[in-house]
Amino acid sequence: MNQTPSLKNQAALVTGSDSGIGKGVALALAAAGAKLVINYAHNHDAAEEVVSQIKATGGEAFAIQADVSHEEEVKAMFAQMFARYGTIDILVNNAGVQKDSKFVDMTLDDWNKVIGINLTGQFLCSREAAKEFIRRGVIEDRSSAAGKIICMSSVHEIIPWAGHVNYATSKGGISMFMKSIAQELAPHKIRVVGIGPGAIKTPINKSAWDTPEALDKLLTLIPYNRIGQPNDIGQLAAWLASDQADYITGTTIFMDGGMTLYPGFAENG
Numbered sequence: 424m425n426q427t428p429s430l431k432n433q434a435a436l437v438t439g440s441d442s443g444i445g446k447g448v449a450l451a452l453a454a455a456g457a458k459l460v461i462n463y464a465h466n467h468d469a470a471e472e473v474v475s476q477i478k479a480t481g482g483e484a485f486a487i488q489a490d491v492s493h494e495e496e497v498k499a500m501f502a503q504m505f506a507r508y509g510t511i512d513i514l515v516n517n518a519g520v521q522k523d524s525k526f527v528d529m530t531l532d533d534w535n536k537v538i539g540i541n542l543t544g545q546f547l548c549s550r551e552a553a554k555e556f557i558r559r560g561v562i563e564d565r566s567s568a569a570g571k572i573i574c575m576s577s578v579h580e581i582i583p584w585a586g587h588v589n590y591a592t593s594k595g596g597i598s599m600f601m602k603s604i605a606q607e608l609a610p611h612k613i614r615v616v617g618i619g620p621g622a623i624k625t626p627i628n629k630s631a632w633d634t635p636e637a638l639d640k641l642l643t644l645i646p647y648n649r650i651g652q653p654n655d656i657g658q659l660a661a662w663l664a665s666d667q668a669d670y671i672t673g674t675t676i677f678m679d680g681g682m683t684l685y686p687g688f689a690e691n692g
């Protein structure tokens with residue numbers, strides 16, 4: 424068996440990959456040999472920086488701006504990708520936002536925004552990718568699967584989160600979305616897998632790690648006693664997209680230093 428996950432000759436789109444986890448995933452997929460589309464919503468310079476980093480190591484990448492919650496922008500992004508790379512082999516639905524507030528104060532705008540980007544965005548991108556995977560089918564010597572979809576979820580797919588009801592609801596929704604399309608697409612040799620990160624050091628949760636006090640408090644939730652890094656998730660995504668994970672579909676892999684072990688119960692036996 425080949426020990427290094429290889430994504431050679433495969434075209435990958437990672438949504439929201441100018442920052443944080445998406446950037447870590449894009450760099451890891453490129454290191455495994457994939458050609459990348461770096462999608463971003465606002466931060467053009469950061470996206471071009473990721474493209475340069477990939478090119479500097481001999482890889483291939485280009486950036487596309489698109490809001491994943493807008494159907495026409497998603498369709499245009501896929502058209503641009505197909506014009507350049509001809510097809511898609513790997514989609515990583517990563518783009519996500521938080522708009523936190525107490526439940527009774529939550530505006531419909533903030534509810535719709537989070538559901539629109541975190542959940543509907545995954546629907547719109549997965550639909551375009553799945554159509555292409557089915558049209559093209561398996562290509563011998565590239566991958567055993569016709570295509571791979573990785574859905575970035577969260578430990579909040581299963582851990583309720585007061586003050587973040589829109590976010591936790593979007594992640595619970597991703598779980599059932601991922602499983603349902605996995606069931607429907609498996610006969611087409613398409614794999615769909617979720618990743619459930621715990622606390623990963625990125626801009627989305629800066630207030631939870633940027634002071635020693637905040638970090639100490641966060642670490643009480645993590646039995647393994649360290650915050651995760653974008654590259655932790657990148658390595659997992661590269662492996663899940665490779666043929667080494669060819670028999671995995673329809674499940675979420677949690678990567679969380681034990682956050683889902685309910686550490687509050689450790690001393691309560």
Ligand code: NAP
Pocket residue numbers: 438439440441442443444445462463464465466467489490491492517518519520540541575576577578619620621622623624625626627628
């Ligand atoms: P981040 O650094 O804030 O990155 C969020 C990314 O999403 C950015 O690239 C951003 O692009 C993009 N984005 C936002 N709105 C978008 C839209 N409408 N269309 C396209 N892209 C959009 O946060 P992160 O921590 O890496 O989060 C990435 C994913 O991991 C999210 O789904 C999040 O829920 C999940 N996650 C994170 C953690 C964690 O601890 N960090 C834990 C569990 C799950 P711009 O920069 O251009 O706005």
